[in-house]
Amino acid sequence: ARLIEDLAGATAAGQFEVYYQPTIDLAAGVTTGYEALLRWHHPTRGLVPPVEFVPLAEEGGHIVEIGRWVLGEATRQAAAWSAQAGRPVGIAVNLSPRQLADDDVVATVRDALAASGLPARQLTLEVTEGVLVRDVDQVVTQLLALRTTGVRIAIDDFGTGYSSLSYLRRLPADIVKIDRSFVQELGTGNRSTTLVASIIELARSLHLDVVAEGVETPEQQAVLGRLACSHAQGYLFGRPAPAGAQQPPAQALP
């Protein structure tokens, strides 16, 4: 069977799992939250990565149902970690263009927050420039509506699109996530350090938080520290892994 056909019953069959990757406060050196990253345990193909099935789920529309499940899982897990730690633990969930365009997305987010008891400010929704393939005014309206629930909005993979600056001006956002392609070149002697410094400065001037993605080496971490980048993610700090494999978070959100 084709993979897209198998997506239909996958949520009900319990084939999805949420992995979590820590987000680090660079100055304090502690985990402040996690990004939820979806995994599909396919009955015959084994673990199928999201780059293979998320576009199919987007195309077929299954992503709306799957995304609702991810939001439910991730908020429940973040609430449990917060209770365990006695401190607020953040959770970031990716939203694809189709999910954002869904009329029920605000209700879906409210439902997940209500069911989990997670305070809205602990939930971040990540969107990429890909959301702009849809009507820009409609996207802005949806993001503003989402924000009225109290959640935060992050621009994911920042810097990789065609119109990042105009995008940032138009979209209501709280956080910029610097794409790992820039982070991985830090310290290699080309212009990447200047570029990342510029993004951090831009974010600061717009009062946005910054998360550097894809940090793999202590050298990259050191450069980001010098640039006063507030948060980071990457294999250096932790790979995406099941909830049970995570260390209990050590400190409150900033």
Ligand code: G
């Ligand atoms: O680990 P990584 O392979 O987890 O993720 C690859 C891509 O899949 C990322 O670009 C990420 O945004 C996307 N992705 C991961 N989990 C989800 C999810 O729950 N929903 C959506 N829409 N995209 C996701």
Ligand code: G
């Ligand atoms: O597009 P988005 O940022 O949501 O997806 C995150 C993706 O980046 C996931 O596929 C995740 O597994 C991957 N990732 C996270 N940290 C690192 C890292 O340090 N190096 C690399 N190569 N990939 C990473």
Ligand code: MN
């Ligand atoms: Mn992301």
Ligand code: NA
């Ligand atoms: Na990213």
